[in-house]
Amino acid sequence: MSPALRQKFVVGNWKMYTNAAEARQLAKAVVDGMGAEERVSVTLCPPFPYLALVGEILKGSGVALGAQNVYPEKEGAFTGEVSPTMLLDLGCKYVILGHSERRHKLGESDAFINQKVRVALADGLDVILCVGETLEQRKNNQTEALLDQQLTLGLAGVSADTLTRLSLAYEPVWAIGNLEHHATPQQAQDAHAVIRRRFGQIFGEKSAQELAIEYGGSVKPDNAAALFCRDGVDGALIGGASLHADQFLAIVRAAISTSLTQENSAKTAA
Ligand code: PGA
Numbered sequence: 001m002s003p004a005l006r007q008k009f010v011v012g013n014w015k016m017y018t019n020a021a022e023a024r025q026l027a028k029a030v031v032d033g034m035g036a037e038e039r040v041s042v043t044l045c046p047p048f049p050y051l052a053l054v055g056e057i058l059k060g061s062g063v064a065l066g067a068q069n070v071y072p073e074k075e076g077a078f079t080g081e082v083s084p085t086m087l088l089d090l091g092c093k094y095v096i097l098g099h100s101e102r103r104h105k106l107g108e109s110d111a112f113i114n115q116k117v118r119v120a121l122a123d124g125l126d127v128i129l130c131v132g133e134t135l136e137q138r139k140n141n142q143t144e145a146l147l148d149q150q151l152t153l154g155l156a157g158v159s160a161d162t163l164t165r166l167s168l169a170y171e172p173v174w175a176i177g178n179l180e181h182h183a184t185p186q187q188a189q190d191a192h193a194v195i196r197r198r199f200g201q202i203f204g205e206k207s208a209q210e211l212a213i214e215y216g217g218s219v220k221p222d223n224a225a226a227l228f229c230r231d232g233v234d235g236a237l238i239g240g241a242s243l244h245a246d247q248f249l250a251i252v253r254a255a256i257s258t259s260l261t262q263e264n265s266a267k268t269a270a
Helices: 020-034 048-058 084-089 100-104 110-123 135-139 143-154 160-165 185-203 205-210 221-228 245-269
Strands: 008-013 040-045 064-067 094-097 126-131 166-170 213-216 235-238
Touching (some): 048 064, 110 160, 160 166, 166 185, 185 205, 185 221
């Protein structure tokens, strides 16, 4: 599959926001707004307590359910944790792992994230693995080395036959929830190319070409199209804007229209 033709993937990461009524309303508005739209793949990741109620609303729609975290054990005495099986039980297809807030605010290491990635994939969840550098690392020209490290350690031991259920999200830490600094389309494209190249070194060129890489960090309706039309930017992981159905749907529409343009230019070139 050519990278330009990979279906765009738009994911809403609600983080620790919403209450039950807001979660219900937001999910319903997204489902209604999507209608029978199938040209883009859309997933909502509400907080754990609302997975079941959002799952009910998404049932029968084209919108998938995802979780924001998982614990890498099937079951056991792990107070406060949630297993992959429990997420699957609730209808989750996806799980976000390695998010920078978990790395930097909760101290998750590459090794722990790797354990989660391997167990989640082996148990049948689709994984969205987040990687990305801090502002200091970018300023010190360490972006490439950092991405290399997060990919090498985070993907160690991942079985090749689970790769079709893995996507990556490039989320520069300095661009998350930050209206002043967000990555330019060129910065996103360059980082995605670094990630794809490293992925290819680990798993081979074919898998690298099939890999979807989302960009995350202050994606809004007014910058989404410029990001989506860049080579190798296959979608977006959206925080703040995913809490507003109109903004989220506008980003989905930007994904659809850039996909159509890319398909048309691929046809013309063929
Ligand atoms: P943001 O969050 O869109 O609010 O920057 C993105 C993320 O953290 O996944």
